[in-house]
Amino acid sequence: xxxxxxxxxxxxxxxxxxxxxxxxxxxxxxxxxxxxxxxxxxxxxxxxxxxxxxxxxxxxxxxxxxxxxxxxxxxxxxxxxxxxxxxxxxxxxxxxxxxxxxxxxxxxxxxxxxxxxxxxxxxxx
Numbered sequence: 001x002x003x004x005x006x007x008x009x010x011x012x013x014x015x016x017x018x019x020x021x022x023x024x025x026x027x028x029x030x031x032x033x034x035x036x037x038x039x040x041x042x043x044x045x046x047x048x049x050x051x052x053x054x055x056x057x058x059x060x061x062x063x064x065x066x067x068x069x070x071x072x073x074x075x076x077x078x079x080x081x082x083x084x085x086x087x088x089x090x091x092x093x094x095x096x097x098x099x100x101x102x103x104x105x106x107x108x109x110x111x112x113x114x115x116x117x118x119x120x121x122x123x124x125x
Contacts, residue, residue, distance in 0.1 A: 011106070014099035018092050029095075041068065 013032030020026045044064055052060040082097055083089045 011099055011102045014095045014102060018096035018099055020092070044068075 013029045013036055016025060016032065017029035020029055045061060048060045048064050049057060079094055082094060086093065
């Protein structure tokens with residue numbers, strides 16, 4: 001499974017929403033956000049199932065879904081913080097901040113994954 005598949009269309013969706021000036025562009029961006037979220041949850045649960053032992057799956061699934069819902073709960077508060085700090089309350093600005101955050105976290109995840117593989121290779125030598 002490719003770890004970047006669900007996040008690619010979410011980054012694109014937030015970029016589209018950040019530059020949307022028409023209803024059609026907003027509808028396309030919202031559709032892509034929904035597709036990204038729809039792909040991300042089953043992918044994350046499948047990845048979790050592959051990474052844990054069978055007797056740990058119930059706890060792992062509970063932690064993953066709790067993390068998803070805690071993120072949904074915290075999102076409005078983080079958006080309010082961004083608006084308060086930046087003095088910019090436009091949705092376009094929030095979507096652009098979301099797009100930048102997704103790109104940054106994608107690169108960080110790639111960096112840590114590569115670092116993990118290098119460490120595993122050096123241990124096996």
